[in-house]
Amino acid sequence: MAEFEPKIVAFVCNWCTYAGADLTGTSRIKYASNVRIIRFPCTGRIDYMLLIKAFDEGADGIIVSGCHPNDCHYTSGNFHARRRWIMFRDLCNLMGIDMQRIKFSWVSAAEGAKWAEVVNSTVTDIRALGPYEEYRRILNHHSKEVTNG
Amino acid sequence: MDELKNKVRELLGSGTVKVFIGYTTGTAGTKRALFAEKPEDAEGLVFDSSCIQNLAVYVTKQEVKEKGMMGISATLPVMRSLVQLARENQVSDSGIKVIGITPESRLIDFGNLSEVEKYIHQFQLEIDQKNRDMLEKLDKMTVSERWQFWLKELEPCFKCYACRAACPMCYCHRCTVEYNQPQWIPVPSHASGNLQWHIMRAVHLVGRCIDCDACANACPLAIPFNLLNKRMIEDARKHFGGYQPVLSGDHLMSTFKPDDKENFIR
Amino acid sequence: MNIEKRFIRKDSLKKLFDALVAKNKVVYAPVTRNGKTSFRIVNDFSLISGDYIQTTQSSKEVTFPRTEKILDFEKNKDGIGVKPVDIQPVHESVIWGIRPCDAVGKGELGAIFNWDSKDEIFNARVAKTTLISFSCSRADEYCFCTSVGGNPGNTEGSDILLTLAGEGGDYLAEIITEKGGAVMAAAPELFEKDPGIEKDKYLASLPARFSHTEIRNKLDKFFESEEWARQSLRCIGCGACAYVCPTCACFDIQDESHGKSGSRVRCWDSCGFSLFTLHTSGHNPREVQSQRWRQRIMHKFSYMPERLSVYGCTGCGRCSRGCPVDMNLLEHLISIQEVTV
Numbered sequence: 001m002a003e004f005e006p007k008i009v010a011f012v013c014n015w016c017t018y019a020g021a022d023l024t025g026t027s028r029i030k031y032a033s034n035v036r037i038i039r040f041p042c043t044g045r046i047d048y049m050l051l052i053k054a055f056d057e058g059a060d061g062i063i064v065s066g067c068h069p070n071d072c073h074y075t076s077g078n079f080h081a082r083r084r085w086i087m088f089r090d091l092c093n094l095m096g097i098d099m100q101r102i103k104f105s106w107v108s109a110a111e112g113a114k115w116a117e118v119v120n121s122t123v124t125d126i127r128a129l130g131p132y133e134e135y136r137r138i139l140n141h142h143s144k145e146v147t148n149g
Numbered sequence: 150m151d152e153l154k155n156k157v158r159e160l161l162g163s164g165t166v167k168v169f170i171g172y173t174t175g176t177a178g179t180k181r182a183l184f185a186e187k188p189e190d191a192e193g194l195v196f197d198s199s200c201i202q203n204l205a206v207y208v209t210k211q212e213v214k215e216k217g218m219m220g221i222s223a224t225l226p227v228m229r230s231l232v233q234l235a236r237e238n239q240v241s242d243s244g245i246k247v248i249g250i251t252p253e254s255r256l257i258d259f260g261n262l263s264e265v266e267k268y269i270h271q272f273q274l275e276i277d278q279k280n281r282d283m284l285e286k287l288d289k290m291t292v293s294e295r296w297q298f299w300l301k302e303l304e305p306c307f308k309c310y311a312c313r314a315a316c317p318m319c320y321c322h323r324c325t326v327e328y329n330q331p332q333w334i335p336v337p338s339h340a341s342g343n344l345q346w347h348i349m350r351a352v353h354l355v356g357r358c359i360d361c362d363a364c365a366n367a368c369p370l371a372i373p374f375n376l377l378n379k380r381m382i383e384d385a386r387k388h389f390g391g392y393q394p395v396l397s398g399d400h401l402m403s404t405f406k407p408d409d410k411e412n413f414i415r
Numbered sequence: 416m417n418i419e420k421r422f423i424r425k426d427s428l429k430k431l432f433d434a435l436v437a438k439n440k441v442v443y444a445p446v447t448r449n450g451k452t453s454f455r456i457v458n459d460f461s462l463i464s465g466d467y468i469q470t471t472q473s474s475k476e477v478t479f480p481r482t483e484k485i486l487d488f489e490k491n492k493d494g495i496g497v498k499p500v501d502i503q504p505v506h507e508s509v510i511w512g513i514r515p516c517d518a519v520g521k522g523e524l525g526a527i528f529n530w531d532s533k534d535e536i537f538n539a540r541v542a543k544t545t546l547i548s549f550s551c552s553r554a555d556e557y558c559f560c561t562s563v564g565g566n567p568g569n570t571e572g573s574d575i576l577l578t579l580a581g582e583g584g585d586y587l588a589e590i591i592t593e594k595g596g597a598v599m600a601a602a603p604e605l606f607e608k609d610p611g612i613e614k615d616k617y618l619a620s621l622p623a624r625f626s627h628t629e630i631r632n633k634l635d636k637f638f639e640s641e642e643w644a645r646q647s648l649r650c651i652g653c654g655a656c657a658y659v660c661p662t663c664a665c666f667d668i669q670d671e672s673h674g675k676s677g678s679r680v681r682c683w684d685s686c687g688f689s690l691f692t693l694h695t696s697g698h699n700p701r702e703v704q705s706q707r708w709r710q711r712i713m714h715k716f717s718y719m720p721e722r723l724s725v726y727g728c729t730g731c732g733r734c735s736r737g738c739p740v741d742m743n744l745l746e747h748l749i750s751i752q753e754v755t756v
Binding site for chain 2: 087095106
């Protein structure tokens with residue numbers, strides 16, 4: 001039986017992490033191909049609910065990555081994002097959402113190697129955790145019975 | 150509460166206030182809102198410890214606002230809501246006159262919202278022991294156990310939105326869930342829909358919720374989703390020293406500090 | 416079919432319940448959680464709540480679920496494939512412990528769902544549902560079934576009606592329909608001969624508080640009254656009243672898709688929501704709460720009797736009990752009756 005290949009969604013900012021991921025490629029650094037990258041102008045644009053939506057659509061793990069503090073292309077977007085994440089992580093943890101499946105990082109445009117490392121270690125961790133069955137079980141794409149009992 | 154009745158009669162009689170929002174006795178001894186427009190309406194006003202509905206929810210209601218200058222009898226939660234609403238430009242001194250009621254049932258005739266702000270800043274926004282204990286109990290569970298707990302607790306929710314309707318901070322004319330391009334939050338009542346609705350509401354209230362419990366009291370099914378809001382209030386204290394409604398200046402999520410603690414970002 | 420009277424001893428009640436479960440019926444019974452009593456699927460008789468005047472929600476969930484798939488769709492190489500939902504797997508169900516006002520409500524729901532077209536899914540569920548109702552020996556200040564043509568021992572809509580006959584814990588059983596007869600046939604030894612129980616002795620006394628015919632006639636001239644605005648000022652526009660009501664049937668249709676496939680789902684909606692009547696153009700014919708409150712009353716007490724020949728209200732009082740701001744329907748109806756037009 002094939003080994004479980006986790007589906008990872010990465011929410012990244014255009015100016016740092018996305019450029020950094022580009023650098024990983026041009027540097028010909030090999031890294032896991034499980035990641036689907038979604039490009040944002042800035043981490044400050046990442047809505048909390050998008051992370052839940054990623055799980056809704058079948059993601060097993062999530063990476064959220066942007067510019068280092070003080071390096072944000074829009075000056076303070078990543079500061080706002082960070083404050084949001086601090087609160088949101090605790091809320092998700094209280095709800096019983098597996099926070100081991102959401103990884104946060106600062107990856108700059110020069111850190112091609114770091115990006116590869118972030119992805120590889122995330123894939124390893126999520127592979128060990130397995131598919132996010134607990135979340136998938138509540139998805140109702142084809143539910144048929146009354147929600148009762 | 151004769152002092153309150155007299156005060157309200159005076160305000161209405163002189164035309165200072167066109168509609169006064171207070172409490173009156175409803176069915177089976179419960180308390181509900183009263184909208185006094187003529188001085189004699191003040192006769193129905195009551196106040197006691199069972200007056201827990203957050204009346205501030207009415208100051209953003211069009212049908213009440215359009216009557217003219219509003220007056221309101223305000224306990225501490227109502228006062229906090231009013232200050233937060235003022236910060237968010239939903240109410241101002243030109244629209245409302247606040248008569249405060251202290252925990253000892255003493256009346257305070259506030260001259261303006263600044264005085265209300267000064268009063269509320271004497272009290273910390275703190276979660277009561279019973280709920281703190283419940284949250285601690287949840288913390289001691291495993292992640293899986295918490296997940297099962299919330300799935301079970303939220304399962305009866307049938308998306309009536311009484312929680313939203315009763316919350317003074319949920320004044321959006323068109324809520325996120327009422328847009329369908331895209332349908333951001335699922336409308337039907339099912340496991341993922343209920344989860345997303347309650348997470349989203351908790352998230353939209355971070356830094357704004359003043360722990361009045363109007364939401365949980367309004368829920369016809371007594372679902373304790375206000376635990377989520379209380380955790381956010383506790384967290385705000387833990388990470389950022391807590392918050393208070395303020396008439397101007399930064400509030401919790403509208404700002405940041407360059408040294409906000411970040412032990413989870415690699 | 417004539418109503419047959421039988422007698423069920425206290426001990427036999429649990430046996431009857433167990434017999435139904437043993438025959439693979441899905442039994443919904445009142446269960447209390449967080450102080451609120453609702454109908455849930457129950458296998459264990461001891462979990463059933465006994466001490467309630469009325470449940471928080473109605474049992475309409477059984478025949479009109481709050482979320483229900485009505486079809487599946489899929490994008491394939493030939494276009495879009497649509498598959499209607501298969502109603503075969505709907506279980507044989509028993510609703511145990513509903514009140515007469517609830518049972519009457521089934522009729523109202525049935526009228527709405529069979530008005531201009533027949534709702535197959537709803538009808539399939541109704542066909543597979545048996546109602547075992549319990550008469551009311553108590554009422555509270557929110558009840559008003561007798562004002563809308565009902566009563567605490569009403570047999571209309573039930574398949575079997577059980578009336579607690581005094582302190583002993585025995586029941587008068589009225590077998591009203593063929594479905595009720597089928598339940599009796601499943602455990603005939605539990606249904607003993609009626610020793611001549613006087614049912615009325617054990618029913619709650621509930622005088623009528625208003626005349627529904629008078630209200631109906633008045634409402635015809637009441638459309639422009641200022642009463643609506645006055646009554647609805649404290650209404651906060653949630654859906655609690657509509658959702659707990661046994662006869663409210665408004666629903667929303669949502670398409671939930673992921674990738675190439677999905678389902679069309681029907682879910683509860685409320686005319687009290689501010690955007691219930693919002694048009695795509697942006698126009699909203701019921702922009703303010705007084706219009707929506709007026710609609711609610713007119714629909715239940717004027718339009719429905721006129722078009723469907725049934726009242727849209729059974730007097731169960733749940734809307735008032737569940738309302739966060741005490742929009743007591745009984746109180747409002749009495750005040751409508753008292754206002755001179």
